[in-house]
Amino acid sequence: MSQPANETSDAYTVVVFRGSASKPLRFSFPRKFVRKLLILAAVFVLADLLVVSHYVIRTGEVWQLSAFRAEAMSAREQTAAFSSAIDDLKKRISAMNEINQRLRVMLGIEPAKQAGDLSNGRGGEDGPVPDGKPGITNLPAEGNLQEGRLQNIETKELAAGGRIDPESAEIIAQQVRNEIDILSREASTQEHTLQELTQAAEQRSTQWSSTPSIWPVRGWVTSGFGPRVSPFTEKPAWHDGLDIGASPNAPVQAPAQGRIIAVSSDSKMGNMVKIDHGYGVETVYGHLAKALVKEGQRVKRGDVVALVGTSGLSTGPHLHYMVKKNGQALDPSKFILD
Numbered sequence: 001m002s003q004p005a006n007e008t009s010d011a012y013t014v015v016v017f018r019g020s021a022s023k024p025l026r027f028s029f030p031r032k033f034v035r036k037l038l039i040l041a042a043v044f045v046l047a048d049l050l051v052v053s054h055y056v057i058r059t060g061e062v063w064q065l066s067a068f069r070a071e072a073m074s075a076r077e078q079t080a081a082f083s084s085a086i087d088d089l090k091k092r093i094s095a096m097n098e099i100n101q102r103l104r105v106m107l108g109i110e111p112a113k114q115a116g117d118l119s120n121g122r123g124g125e126d127g128p129v130p131d132g133k134p135g136i137t138n139l140p141a142e143g144n145l146q147e148g149r150l151q152n153i154e155t156k157e158l159a160a161g162g163r164i165d166p167e168s169a170e171i172i173a174q175q176v177r178n179e180i181d182i183l184s185r186e187a188s189t190q191e192h193t194l195q196e197l198t199q200a201a202e203q204r205s206t207q208w209s210s211t212p213s214i215w216p217v218r219g220w221v222t223s224g225f226g227p228r229v230s231p232f233t234e235k236p237a238w239h240d241g242l243d244i245g246a247s248p249n250a251p252v253q254a255p256a257q258g259r260i261i262a263v264s265s266d267s268k269m270g271n272m273v274k275i276d277h278g279y280g281v282e283t284v285y286g287h288l289a290k291a292l293v294k295e296g297q298r299v300k301r302g303d304v305v306a307l308v309g310t311s312g313l314s315t316g317p318h319l320h321y322m323v324k325k326n327g328q329a330l331d332p333s334k335f336i337l338d
Contacts, residue, residue: 079172086179093186100193103201210277212255212335214301216285217308217319219246225331231315240329241284241322248317249289250308254299255335258283263291269320270312273305280327286320287312 012034016025223231223243230237254275261282262274269286273293276282289309299305310317323332 079176082176086183089183093183093190096190096194097186100190100197103197207279209257209301210279211281212277212283212323212332213337214253214255215244215336215338216255216283216321217244217246217250217252219244219250219308219319221245221333222318225329225333232313241286241320242332243318243320245316245318246308248308248310250317251304252285252288252306252308252319254301254303254305255283256281257298257300260293260295260297260299260305263293263295266312268313270314271306271309272312275299275305280325282324284320284322284324286322287314287318289317 011028011030014027014029016027018024221242222245223239225239225242228237228239229235252273256277258275258277260273261276262272264274265271266286269284271288271291272284272286273288273291274282274284285306287309288306288311291306293299293305308317308319321332323330323335
């Protein structure tokens, strides 16, 4: 009887009462079995909790990864759009630079000397390549360097599941800053060049309007500029102008715009008119029959300033035409283009 009691004390008994008339049912479970069953249930619950927590964590990571991918795609699209805009600006600045060079040639302006490659300055002391180190043949081309960096960034991005790490983002930002800095300096250079060209064009336009370029009177050359035999002394002499034969009272035109600075009479030159065209250029008209302008009057190219005559020391009706540059007489035929 003692053995059953020990067996009963080492087990858990479950009694099921089915009513007053029925005999109750008894179920006995050994303690070791119950202990093992509880341990198994605890392990099962713990495993279930681990699975559920792992699922929740993974679900959060998936949502976070999706957000990172969307952000990466948006950043990539913005970067591509920004790169396209930078390339377009580069093309426009390049076209502007080409136009500037053409205008410089047309206006006769020497191109500005470049201080060097502003975006690719290099220096330092070179030495021999150490043994076992790769030579320059293994180095990437300069034009492909940034492209290779971007490919490396894309590779890292794919390996990270579409996520851009801070180092890659900093590289992209630095490249964008470098591009903006280069474009800013180039735009500033082109702006300065355009200002120079504008000033030069205005100056050239004014200077051209003030440069004698037409016949002052229609006729024939009776005596050119330079050495000649004087018609009065029949000795060698220097002729400082151009004698243009014409009919009496033929109109004398201003060969360029300017201001009348003298209307006078001289024993040798007779009635004369002097025009200051600016830039050190003056023109003189002698042996006139009559001056049609007054001192201080502004004239334009083609305006009639006088009439051909034979006043002063003259052998017949003609115009004595002189061109002076900074007080020195020049050959007037060099200033006649028509």
